[in-house]
Amino acid sequence: MRTALLAAAAALALALPLAAQDEPKGAPSPADIVAAAPRADWTAIPAEELLVMTLAPDADGKPRQVVIQLIPAPFSQGWVHNIKLFARAKWFDNISVNRVQDNYVTQWGDLNYDNPEAKGKPKPLPEGLKVMGESDYIVPKSLLPEADLSQDKQAPSVSVQLLAGVDSYAERKGFSGGWPIAGEGFGEEGKSWPTHCYGMVGVGRNYSPDTGSGAELYTVIGHAPRQLDRNIALVGRVIEGMQHLSSLPRGSGALGFYSEEEAAKRTPILTVRVASDLPEGPASSSEAEGQQTRPKFEYLSTESQTFATYAEAIANRRDPFFIVPAGGADICNIKVPVRRVAEQK
Amino acid sequence: MRTALLAAAAALALALPLAAQDEPKGAPSPADIVAAAPRADWTAIPAEELLVMTLAPDADGKPRQVVIQLIPAPFSQGWVHNIKLFARAKWFDNISVNRVQDNYVTQWGDLNYDNPEAKGKPKPLPEGLKVMGESDYIVPKSLLPEADLSQDKQAPSVSVQLLAGVDSYAERKGFSGGWPIAGEGFGEEGKSWPTHCYGMVGVGRNYSPDTGSGAELYTVIGHAPRQLDRNIALVGRVIEGMQHLSSLPRGSGALGFYSEEEAAKRTPILTVRVASDLPEGPASSSEAEGQQTRPKFEYLSTESQTFATYAEAIANRRDPFFIVPAGGADICNIKVPVRRVAEQK
Numbered sequence: 001m002r003t004a005l006l007a008a009a010a011a012l013a014l015a016l017p018l019a020a021q022d023e024p025k026g027a028p029s030p031a032d033i034v035a036a037a038p039r040a041d042w043t044a045i046p047a048e049e050l051l052v053m054t055l056a057p058d059a060d061g062k063p064r065q066v067v068i069q070l071i072p073a074p075f076s077q078g079w080v081h082n083i084k085l086f087a088r089a090k091w092f093d094n095i096s097v098n099r100v101q102d103n104y105v106t107q108w109g110d111l112n113y114d115n116p117e118a119k120g121k122p123k124p125l126p127e128g129l130k131v132m133g134e135s136d137y138i139v140p141k142s143l144l145p146e147a148d149l150s151q152d153k154q155a156p157s158v159s160v161q162l163l164a165g166v167d168s169y170a171e172r173k174g175f176s177g178g179w180p181i182a183g184e185g186f187g188e189e190g191k192s193w194p195t196h197c198y199g200m201v202g203v204g205r206n207y208s209p210d211t212g213s214g215a216e217l218y219t220v221i222g223h224a225p226r227q228l229d230r231n232i233a234l235v236g237r238v239i240e241g242m243q244h245l246s247s248l249p250r251g252s253g254a255l256g257f258y259s260e261e262e263a264a265k266r267t268p269i270l271t272v273r274v275a276s277d278l279p280e281g282p283a284s285s286s287e288a289e290g291q292q293t294r295p296k297f298e299y300l301s302t303e304s305q306t307f308a309t310y311a312e313a314i315a316n317r318r319d320p321f322f323i324v325p326a327g328g329a330d331i332c333n334i335k336v337p338v339r340r341v342a343e344q345k
Numbered sequence: 346m347r348t349a350l351l352a353a354a355a356a357l358a359l360a361l362p363l364a365a366q367d368e369p370k371g372a373p374s375p376a377d378i379v380a381a382a383p384r385a386d387w388t389a390i391p392a393e394e395l396l397v398m399t400l401a402p403d404a405d406g407k408p409r410q411v412v413i414q415l416i417p418a419p420f421s422q423g424w425v426h427n428i429k430l431f432a433r434a435k436w437f438d439n440i441s442v443n444r445v446q447d448n449y450v451t452q453w454g455d456l457n458y459d460n461p462e463a464k465g466k467p468k469p470l471p472e473g474l475k476v477m478g479e480s481d482y483i484v485p486k487s488l489l490p491e492a493d494l495s496q497d498k499q500a501p502s503v504s505v506q507l508l509a510g511v512d513s514y515a516e517r518k519g520f521s522g523g524w525p526i527a528g529e530g531f532g533e534e535g536k537s538w539p540t541h542c543y544g545m546v547g548v549g550r551n552y553s554p555d556t557g558s559g560a561e562l563y564t565v566i567g568h569a570p571r572q573l574d575r576n577i578a579l580v581g582r583v584i585e586g587m588q589h590l591s592s593l594p595r596g597s598g599a600l601g602f603y604s605e606e607e608a609a610k611r612t613p614i615l616t617v618r619v620a621s622d623l624p625e626g627p628a629s630s631s632e633a634e635g636q637q638t639r640p641k642f643e644y645l646s647t648e649s650q651t652f653a654t655y656a657e658a659i660a661n662r663r664d665p666f667f668i669v670p671a672g673g674a675d676i677c678n679i680k681v682p683v684r685r686v687a688e689q690k
Contacts, residue, residue, distance in 0.1 A: 059404070102587055102588045102591055102592075103543050134668055137668075166512070166513045167513065168512065168671075168673040168674055168675045168676075169671045169675070197568065198448050198568045207665055208665075222543055222566075222567065223543045223567075223569055223675070223677050224568055224675070226671060226675065226678070227659070227662050227667070227670075227674070229671065230669040231662075231666070231669055242447055243595040246447055246595075247447075247595055249588075249592050250588040250591075250592055317572050320552055320553075321576070322572070323479055323482075323553050324482075324575040326514045326571060326572045326574065328513040328514055329514075330514070330569070333568060333570065333571070
């Protein structure tokens, strides 16, 4: 397995500047590679696929805003439909962060929904929600083509996206349309699903066959709990403001829910808006003035050669701090680069 | 790879209660398995291998104590010697947490050592420190025997510890003496090293060939940065109070160091003591009275059948919440169970 990945690495080294090959200790870091990406490798994220979540200001009075990128089709299923419906019905306004379990998840929603530490009545759900089935956790088609890691030609980017398939949780792992994906089987016979990496956002649910509506959401704040893949719906990822969710005090109640005694630790969520519903405006001044404008983001195309070079550099760190390159990388350590921009192309 | 691991799973299922096999949806959770472990499967951690680190009380005035288990030989090398020397020289007293980088590390030490956000002079190091080389990151011997995952017999626990060897960062992964270990090669020809999982504690260092003294320590607060394996010394893990380090505000300076403007966010570390230097006494009252007594901990022997059953249950979740068992597990998702006890056996 490692031999195959090293073969891909050797092929890809050709893509690096000559100087980097002469001086392996001075090779560009993954961040350097992203910084040098051509403009064309960046893909705009549609405003319809961005959620802007505003928490109550922190103890110092500083605003806290979290931006979530919603996962597109074919993974969005009905859950993303529901989440936008909740946002537009203002159902998410005045909910709270109710659970922070160390090395696991931060979860927000209705304080009284399925919370072992609360006794109140859940608030009614809006109309028009779609009900999903357990089979919807998986896309019935492989989005990951078979690896071709032969040494005698430069590995096409699609092969490197596959990362030689070494994974503890799936036959194959890779990237598709900007998202980390696992899978098994090939093409129409195959299956695909997104992976529970740090910062990914999922849909809280009760015991099977409940699949969750999207009213209750969580994000991963520790080591990737990949055992949840194919068992819970993933609907997006936090692309800005993650620290506002990961650094919250841990709850001491069951499953990391805040107990009634520590109710003051529940962070209020003031509003959640779909970015396309927000007015255009200068990003820099909006937070300070307390007025929300539409944020604009781009991700580095996972189909680009830059992404392949970046992923390879993560798997084989040659920048000055490193002595022994690993020769591989966990899919959750290859974070898809996302950046805020003033104007979208 | 997955076939091999599933074979091990099938063999191990025999070790589960009959009722669990009849009703797979009601199978015991990993926590249930640990709770049912026989007394003999728990191993006392020597007081000489425990560090008690006391942070300044939190904003509510509540005490914050972190307990670190130091890694034993052959991985301890000279770094653990140095760390105990620092503790006993009271060199660690009145240092601070200077860096909190989201999804990466919380780091503490001398504010002025190798901190891009500070300009003062580092405090002098005590005498008697050992200087380590880069080869000391690796033990020149494999602690992981070859897998034997044949279906026709119950897998011996040592095989399950090996977890079928599926890993993105090493030829093999497993557990030895209570620690997560990666390796390559076999026996005397092999190599072994501990892995950078959540909560593991490592030694901050400057660029190669510096290997760090142990004065500067960090713990992993996000997805396992396994690319650091074999590149930095690991010296232990946080076994209690991890939330005091993982929920700290992230630093906005370079590499997550706190900038001078946010100097107030640097959490003071009041004392760091080797547990064997603390007096015996009742654990329950010690924190409240502000008097430190020697804490006692045990870990679940990674050589026990209970640990093998536990690891297998993590790789194949059959407890009620799960629909699709993963069929594998990342080594960093198989946390070695550790518990505080009133009296050691």
